[in-house]
Amino acid sequence: MMTLTSLRRFLVRWIVIAAVWWIISEGDGSSLWLGALVALAAAALSMSLRPDGIPGLSPLGALRFAGYFLVNSVLGGVDVAMRALKPSMPIDPRFVSYPLRLTDVSARVLFANTLSLLPGTLSAQLSGDTLVVHALDCSGDVIGEIAQVEERVAGVFGIALAEASGGAV
Amino acid sequence: MPSLELTVRALEYAFYAAGAFFFLAGSVGLVRFPDVYTRLHALTKSDNLGLGLVCVGLAVRSGSAIIALKLLVIWLLVLVAGATACYLVAEAARSAGVKPWTREAQR
Numbered sequence: 001m002m003t004l005t006s007l008r009r010f011l012v013r014w015i016v017i018a019a020v021w022w023i024i025s026e027g028d029g030s031s032l033w034l035g036a037l038v039a040l041a042a043a044a045l046s047m048s049l050r051p052d053g054i055p056g057l058s059p060l061g062a063l064r065f066a067g068y069f070l071v072n073s074v075l076g077g078v079d080v081a082m083r084a085l086k087p088s089m090p091i092d093p094r095f096v097s098y099p100l101r102l103t104d105v106s107a108r109v110l111f112a113n114t115l116s117l118l119p120g121t122l123s124a125q126l127s128g129d130t131l132v133v134h135a136l137d138c139s140g141d142v143i144g145e146i147a148q149v150e151e152r153v154a155g156v157f158g159i160a161l162a163e164a165s166g167g168a169v
Numbered sequence: 170m171p172s173l174e175l176t177v178r179a180l181e182y183a184f185y186a187a188g189a190f191f192f193l194a195g196s197v198g199l200v201r202f203p204d205v206y207t208r209l210h211a212l213t214k215s216d217n218l219g220l221g222l223v224c225v226g227l228a229v230r231s232g233s234a235i236i237a238l239k240l241l242v243i244w245l246l247v248l249v250a251g252a253t254a255c256y257l258v259a260e261a262a263r264s265a266g267v268k269p270w271t272r273e274a275q276r
Contacts, residue, residue: 020242020246023235023238023239023242024239024242024243026235026236026239027235073214073217073218073221074218074221076214076217076218077191077194077214077215077217077218077219078218079214080194080195080198080210080211080214080215081190081191081194081195081198081215081218083198084194084195084197084198084201084202084211084215085194085197089201089202091202091207091272092271092272093204093206093207093269093270093271093272094269094271095269112252112256113248113249113252113253113256114252116209116213116252116255116256117213117214117217117248117251117252118214119214120210122206122209122210122213122255122259123255123256123259124206124256124259124260124262124263125259125260125263125264126256126260132263134206134207134209134210134259134269136207136210
């Protein structure tokens with residue numbers, strides 16, 4: 001049975017996906033009917049794959065996150081380019097296990113994907129409440145940096161994070 | 170005013186050149202880095218930045234807001250796809266028991 005909440009979620013997803021189509025078609029209205037149909041199918045698929053919504057959305061947190069992401073993805077690209085091009089190739093990679101404080105699935109996915117694009121970290125495995133991260137250079141405070149990203153992601157959804165429960169390895 | 174047009178053109182090509190540099194650096198990393206995990210670092214991060222810079226250059230060239238918005242959306246979609254594919258490759262490698270390269274093991 002479709003509740004009112006899931007109907008609302010479905011409509012929001014339909015509108016967002018249709019808006020993406022509209023932008024990709026450069027605002028050309030003549031193909032919008034086709035876009036609306038495809039977006040309808042995509043929204044239906046999205047609802048069947050993940051019926052739950054996001055825990056909330058903080059516009060200010062999202063804006064802060066966008067700025068943080070932009071600056072750090074530049075730093076991430078520069079960092080890895082330097083390591084690849086330097087003759088000495090300064091890398092000292094290691095896996096680290098990070099005990100997640102985020103509980104919501106959407107927030108965890110955004111967190112894991114963000115980490116992969118930021119300097120020196122790459123999400124490798126999400127199992128239970130632990131995220132296994134591959135660090136390109138383990139000489140710095142990798143866990144501290146990961147925790148900072150997690151706080152930024154929590155800010156997007158307006159979630160407050162508890163103190164880390166387990167010790168990091 | 171021709172000098173302004175020239176400045177915009179120069180800016181556009183500077184973004185292309187910077188983007189190409191990071192694509193090249195990512196490819197160098199793909200060749201030089203020792204294992205699947207470190208190679209994923211090179212690909213995801215430098216291609217993210219390389220594509221972003223090329224998109225900025227193209228947006229400058231178009232001088233149109235809707236095309237700039239379209240390029241932004243394309244960049245974001247590629248980011249999501251790239252980060253997701255990167256996670257899937259890393260997870261598959263880990264599940265298959267691919268050992269990570271470490272500096273100590275080389276000494």
